Amino acid sequence: MGNYGMFVWPSFGAVIVLLSVLGFTSWKRKIDDEKTLNELRQELENLSDQDE
Amino acid sequence: MMAKSRAANRKQKRLYLVLTSMAVLALAIGLVLSALQDNISLFLDPTELTERNLPDGEHIRLGGLVAIDSFEKADDGLTYHFDITDGAETVSVVYKGSLPDLFREGQGVVVEGEVHKNGPFVATEVLAKHDENYMPKEVLDSLKKRGLYQKPGEEGSI
Amino acid sequence: MHKFANPARFLRISKLITPWCFVLTAVTLVIGLYWGLFIAPADYQMGDAYRIIFVHVPASYMSMFCYGFMAVASAVGIIWKHPLADQSARAAAPIGAVFTALALFTGSLWGKPMWGTYWIWDARLTSELVLLFLYFGYMAVWEAIEDSVKAARVAAIVALVGAVNIPIIKFSVDWWNTLHQPASLMKSGGASIHPDMLWPLLISILAFNLYFITVVLWRIQSLIIRRQIRGLRIRIAEEKDNG
Numbered sequence: 511m512g513n514y515g516m517f518v519w520p521s522f523g524a525v526i527v528l529l530s531v532l533g534f535t536s537w538k539r540k541i542d543d544e545k546t547l548n549e550l551r552q553e554l555e556n557l558s559d560q561d562e
Numbered sequence: 563m564m565a566k567s568r569a570a571n572r573k574q575k576r577l578y579l580v581l582t583s584m585a586v587l588a589l590a591i592g593l594v595l596s597a598l599q600d601n602i603s604l605f606l607d608p609t610e611l612t613e614r615n616l617p618d619g620e621h622i623r624l625g626g627l628v629a630i631d632s633f634e635k636a637d638d639g640l641t642y643h644f645d646i647t648d649g650a651e652t653v654s655v656v657y658k659g660s661l662p663d664l665f666r667e668g669q670g671v672v673v674e675g676e677v678h679k680n681g682p683f684v685a686t687e688v689l690a691k692h693d694e695n696y697m698p699k700e701v702l703d704s705l706k707k708r709g710l711y712q713k714p715g716e717e718g719s720i
Numbered sequence: 721m722h723k724f725a726n727p728a729r730f731l732r733i734s735k736l737i738t739p740w741c742f743v744l745t746a747v748t749l750v751i752g753l754y755w756g757l758f759i760a761p762a763d764y765q766m767g768d769a770y771r772i773i774f775v776h777v778p779a780s781y782m783s784m785f786c787y788g789f790m791a792v793a794s795a796v797g798i799i800w801k802h803p804l805a806d807q808s809a810r811a812a813a814p815i816g817a818v819f820t821a822l823a824l825f826t827g828s829l830w831g832k833p834m835w836g837t838y839w840i841w842d843a844r845l846t847s848e849l850v851l852l853f854l855y856f857g858y859m860a861v862w863e864a865i866e867d868s869v870k871a872a873r874v875a876a877i878v879a880l881v882g883a884v885n886i887p888i889i890k891f892s893v894d895w896w897n898t899l900h901q902p903a904s905l906m907k908s909g910g911a912s913i914h915p916d917m918l919w920p921l922l923i924s925i926l927a928f929n930l931y932f933i934t935v936v937l938w939r940i941q942s943l944i945i946r947r948q949i950r951g952l953r954i955r956i957a958e959e960k961d962n963g
Binding site for chain 3: 573576577580583584587588591595599602603604605606607625661662663664665672687688689690691692693694695696697698699700701702
């Protein structure tokens with residue numbers, strides 16, 4: 511890479527880091543939301559059962 | 563049935579509203595941009611510079627190709643002389659400082675500095691312009707060998 | 721009826737697709753970047769510095785593509801009032817902002833050794849910076865307006881008005897004198913890049929596209945699920961009141 515390494519490596523590094531962070535947080539958020547949804551569904555079911 | 567067709571009607575109305583507003587907006591922006599043409603363009607070319615007849619000391623950016631065989635390094639090793647051409651007009655430039663890696667004769671450059679009627683353009687900054695061609699060195703060499711290589715910008719554009 | 725049926729079906733189908741998209745993204749990204757960094761030949765003028773093209777062009781292209789996606793989704797949201805469309809546009813905005821930031825950053829690191837400057841206010845660079853602020857503005861609207869129907873409408877208008885900037889970015893290098901060079905890839909007469917460099921670039925662009933599909937689907941899923949969560953919370957509260 512010669513003298514240009516100091517420009518090339520940070521470019522690739524920034525792309526990999528930012529894309530990974532955005533990808534991971536988006537995935538994690540989806541997983542957490544799914545978990546919350548299932549918990550709430552369970553709660554609602556329990557409440558309905560108590561009614562009967 | 564009636565309700566549905568009324569809903570469809572509203573959708574169509576909204577569609578036309580969006581389309582016409584976009585068209586009007588594009589037209590307005592287009593007019594503004596064409597009015598600002600001079601301010602948006604980054605540099606003048608040598609022909610424009612000659613036509614404008616700017617006063618001495620006017621600070622501008624000048625762009626064009628570095629003329630072949632015009633590049634000279636002064637004895638102090640820091641000052642450079644070269645000509646910038648657009649094919650029609652040529653302007654001499656003097657510059658003291660470091661040159662970007664892409665700087666070479668036949669290559670596009672943009673220089674910033676002061677106009678002097680009786681003397682060269684005094685540049686304070688030299689930026690190299692890259693062309694849109696990418697190829698390995700070996701390919702260039704073989705193109706040159708077969709006489710097929712055309713220097714970028716020789717068709718008149720930079 | 722469509723209002724409730726479609727998001728659920730969308731959720732089901734997209735959950736099937738995303739794992740595959742993720743795997744394809746990872747594979748193509750590794751191939752594209754490795755090929756660009758280590759296998760593609762050096763450029764005759766720029767040497768190894770040109771390798772930044774393999775991240776800069778995909779990021780720049782996707783920064784515009786993503787905004788186009790947002791604008792189309794917003795138009796659909798305004799005209800047909802489909803909630804999925806508004807949510808899709810909303811989900812895409814942060815991804816577009818990241819692509820734009822990367823395009824500016826990698827371009828700056830490319831400009832320094834080649835042009836001799838990190839930044840210049842030419843038409844191409846300035847309009848791309850405006851794009852970044854449009855993404856920020858769009859996201860700020862969603863954060864600032866609490867009523868989601870109203871937020872969707874205002875955000876959609878921002879997206880549509882800002883879409884005018886996309887052709888300006890694309891054609892800035894043709895309409896005005898700029899330091900940035902004209903297009904190499906999408907121009908009449910075919911790409912002016914040697915095939916040995918073009919292939920890794922195309923693979924890298926494909927990888928960025930797949931990345932966008934993967935992440936935007938995750939984010940849309942998240943937004944749909946959050947709507948369902950809000951609905952459930954209300955029902956649970958009602959249930960508790962009754963009980």
